[in-house]
Structure formats: structure tokens, C-alpha cells
Amino acid sequence: METLTIAQLGNPILRKHAAPLSAGQYQDFAPFFKALQHKMLEHNGVGIAAPQVNESIRAFIVASRPNPRYPDAPMMEPTLMLNPEIVWASESMEKDWEGCLSIPGIRALVNRHSHIEVRYDTLEGKEVKTQMEGFIARIFQHELDHLNGLVFLDQAE
Numbered sequence: 001m002e003t004l005t006i007a008q009l010g011n012p013i014l015r016k017h018a019a020p021l022s023a024g025q026y027q028d029f030a031p032f033f034k035a036l037q038h039k040m041l042e043h044n045g046v047g048i049a050a051p052q053v054n055e056s057i058r059a060f061i062v063a064s065r066p067n068p069r070y071p072d073a074p075m076m077e078p079t080l081m082l083n084p085e086i087v088w089a090s091e092s093m094e095k096d097w098e099g100c101l102s103i104p105g106i107r108a109l110v111n112r113h114s115h116i117e118v119r120y121d122t123l124e125g126k127e128v129k130t131q132m133e134g135f136i137a138r139i140f141q142h143e144l145d146h147l148n149g150l151v152f153l154d155q156a157e
């Protein structure tokens with residue numbers, strides 16, 4: 001298991017537009033994705049994006065679970081999402097607190113779409129299309145920002 005370090009704000013990689021993966025590459029990155037999930041769990045994260053560990057590719061993990069800040073957050077298996085996109089977003093927005101593994105110790109109120117429809121590929125190359133709301137939708141939007149060189153402070157209230 002390669003050891004990954006988490007890029008901190010100021011590292012230019014966090015400001016790059018990450019590159020899409022070709023389906024042929026998915027399996028090549030399998031060991032990296034294992035290490036990515038390990039890193040997220042090590043830091044009690046509910047999500048993590050590849051650029052945060054210096055890999056500027058369009059991949060992230062969403063792993064909602066109840067936590068002190070979101071005690072009623074849904075419990076979900078950590079889910080790897082490749083070439084993720086938002087295909088529809090609600091007009092309605094919700095403000096809530098966010099943190100970031102790349103900006104430790106800072107929390108901010110961020111406005112996010114309350115409902116989104118997303119699509120992404122699985123490691124096996126299967127396309128998934130699904131709806132998200134609440135905390136899970138928030139994590140998805142937070143991680144997608146990372147793939148587009150944005151961090152939560154950029155749109156904090």
C-alpha cells in the first residue's frame with residue numbers, strides 16, 4: 001500500500017482541473033484507489049478526491065456516515081466514483097458546515113444544491129446514474145469541486 005500525503009491549501013495541484021480517466025485506465029489505478037480509501041478512513045473523512053493526494057485525475061470517494069457534526073447522516077459504503085458529473089441540480093440550496101482534509105482546523109458555512117442527479121463510472125466501467133440529497137449531495141459537490149480546482153472556502157458564506 002503506497003503511502004499518500006494529503007496536499008494542503010497552497011499546493012498548486014489543488015487548483016488544477018483534473019484530467020478525465022479513460023475506461024482502459026480504470027483497472028491500472030485500482031491499487032491507487034485502495035490507498036486513497038485507506039487515507040480517507042485514516043483521517044475519518046466522509047470523502048476524498050484524488051487531487052488531494054497529488055493525483056490530478058477525475059476520481060473521488062464518497063463515504064457518508066454519522067459523525068459528531070452530522071449525527072443523522074446516512075451510513076453508506078465508501079463509493080469510488082470515476083469521471084463523476086452532475087447532470088441536474090435543484091434550484092433549492094442548503095447552507096451547512098463543511099471541513100476539508102486539505103484545510104485542517106477550518107469549518108465554513110457553504111451553500112450547496114439540496115438535490116442533484118449525478119452520473120459516474122464504477123471501477124468495473126459500469127455507468128451509474130443516481131439522485132442524491134442532503135449530506136451525501138453535499139459531499140459529492142465538495143469532492144467535485146476538488147476535481148475542478150475549487151475548495152469549499154471559495155464559496156463559503
Ligand SMILES: O=C(O)C[C@@H](Cc1ccccc1)[C@H](O)SCc1ccccc1
Binds near residue numbers: 100138
Ligand atoms: O476534504 C475532503 O474532501 C473531505 C471532507 C469531506 C466533506 C464534505 C462535505 C462536508 C464535510 C466534509 C472532510 O474533511 S472529511 C472530515 C469531516 C467529516 C465530517 C464532517 C466534517 C468534516
Ligand SMILES: [Zn+2]
Binds near residue numbers: 099100101102142146
Ligand atoms: Zn475537501
